Amino acid sequence: MPRPRSLTPDRLAAAALAVVDRDGLAALSMRTTAKELGMSPMGLYRYVADRDELERLVVDRILGDVDTTPPPGDAPWRERVEAMACRLRDAVARHPEAVPLALAHRHRAAGGLRWSETVLAILTGAGLDGPRRVVALRALHAYVSGAIQLEHRGPLSGPGTEAIAALPGDRFPLLTATARDAGGVAPDEEFLGGLRMLLRGLGD
Amino acid sequence: MPRPRSLTPDRLAAAALAVVDRDGLAALSMRTTAKELGMSPMGLYRYVADRDELERLVVDRILGDVDTTPPPGDAPWRERVEAMACRLRDAVARHPEAVPLALAHRHRAAGGLRWSETVLAILTGAGLDGPRRVVALRALHAYVSGAIQLEHRGPLSGPGTEAIAALPGDRFPLLTATARDAGGVAPDEEFLGGLRMLLRGLGD
DNA sequence: GCTCGTAGGGGTACGCCGTACACCTACGAG
DNA sequence: CTCGTAGGTGTACGGCGTACCCCTACGAGC
Structure with a gap:
């Protein structure tokens, strides 16, 4: 009044x-x-x-501006989960400085809940339910938020790579070699590559 | 002097x-x-x-007190990676309040680097190298740190689960159902279950 | 159109924080 | 015994979140 x-x-x-x-x-x-x-x-x-x-x-x-409408149902379920993961990653990447914030409060934001609901619908359609669905959703959460975090304050990939490549090669031979290899892998490939590995092991 | x-x-x-x-x-x-x-x-x-x-x-x-000596080589490589993941998770869990700290600075601590080196040795022994090895290591990093973080400030699993189960069931039917299911899944099962999914898709 | 209660918004102040700077002093090398 | 150095203290500054008190612009009721 x-x-x-x-x-x-x-x-x-x-x-x-x-x-x-x-x-x-x-x-x-x-x-x-x-x-x-x-x-x-x-x-x-x-x-x-x-x-x-x-x-x-x-x-x-x-x-809030992550698109959480279900992706077209004619694509295989793995591709639909990929699409959801990319939508989330893209929305977060639009504000790189806010990445730690976005991931810390993700589960308290309405958009994050809607994302989970849509992903669950896809997983359910793929035949998952009960404890397996719990584990699958949680694994996806873990991978996606971990990968986004790594990407934006990166140990491997990103500007941190050179620091690792510069480590003493005698104590960390594989790590330095891998850091050098990492230069040839684009961020999108890394994110999608890891996600596809997870998805491959996730179904059936 | x-x-x-x-x-x-x-x-x-x-x-x-x-x-x-x-x-x-x-x-x-x-x-x-x-x-x-x-x-x-x-x-x-x-x-x-x-x-x-x-x-x-x-x-x-x-x-520093993560055991980074290579796990016994007679076990399958996936089990050896599992062992490494569990060692890291256990060390971090010993100081739950410090979890965000530990993950934020992981790549700048000597123990974290040694961990990566040992994991890379296992992955290399499993036949991975080049870009595939880059993606595999990064996916493991992403999953492990994401999972540990989720576990200790958990949206799904942990005390946050009840909050999600209490959401309006008409707007989030699957999410609330999954949160109820999550009660029956032990944290170790969740962590290892997701990790095994990732590892299944990771090799060959 | 006037009054009045309420909520919007400002100002001040307190106890934290990280840390720059100046200072004193306990010590070991000569 | 002396002296330079580096360990350690005290003080102070600017910034933080926010508790508290006040003033006032406004819309509802007459």
Whole structure:
């Protein structure tokens, strides 16, 4: 009845995400987000309970534009799971600075839940249920979020590769050799390659 | 020549880890670590450049007691990889509060590198090399670290399961059903089950 | 159209954090 | 015994999350 709200949660999330995209995850704070919105830091507390909730809003926004409609049912189920994995990966990659955030809060965002539901539908259609379906979904979660994380703060692949290739070759002969090989493998190949390995072992 | 050092990096790491184990990861700071050692906060800077290096020491210590000697060579290669994965998982699980730390700095700790080297030896013995070996190692990294993370701040499995089971069943029918099923699956089964799926698809 | 209760938003302040800097001092080499 | 060096302390600064208090712009009820 008195004085209407001037902000939507989504506008708030957009401002915070703008800070992260522009200045990095470390720059995200109640103060910087407030400044981005042209208001005082304490004003934000009319919209979120604490910083953690602000982060959740950001992740909601990132995962909110993952397409979670079922992929065309005429493709084999493995390809449909691949499509879902790629959609998630692409959405997260759109905000590289926010990767740790997105994965940390993934299971609390509506988009993450919808993703799981759609993947489960595909797995169920492939004949999985009961404990096997539990394990399969969890393995997919583990692989996808682990792979995305590796990709964006990478030990192997990415800029960390050179550091590993430069290690003493006598103590880590295979690791240095593998790091050199890694240069010839594109990120998409790595992600999809590993995913296909997992999917190959997952069905039947 | 003047005045000898009173601390070893390992004692420093032990103190920091004690803080984390006792009071949680959020309690870790230069100040609390210094207090644990009975010295002033600034004194730590004679031993580490900054907080990041302190964290790295902690992770070094956690991953340092992963057994990275090659598992007995008479077992099938998949079982040997399993053994390596379990060793890493067990070492990390010994300090549950430090899980995010351990995984974030894994690739910068000597123990993590030795782990990779040993796993690569097994994979090489199984006939993998070149790009296939790159993808296999990376997939294992992704799965293992993703699974450990899920296990310790779990969406599916763990205390988060009930929250998911309590979601509106009409919007998330499969997810809630799967969360209920998840109660009957032990963490070890989940971890090993997913790992075996990945390993099944990984060779040949 | 005026009043009034309420919720939006600002300001100040506290106790944390990491760490730059200046200082004192215990020690071992000569 | 002296002296240079490096270990360790204390102080201080800017930034953080946020508790608390206040002012005020607004919409509902008359």
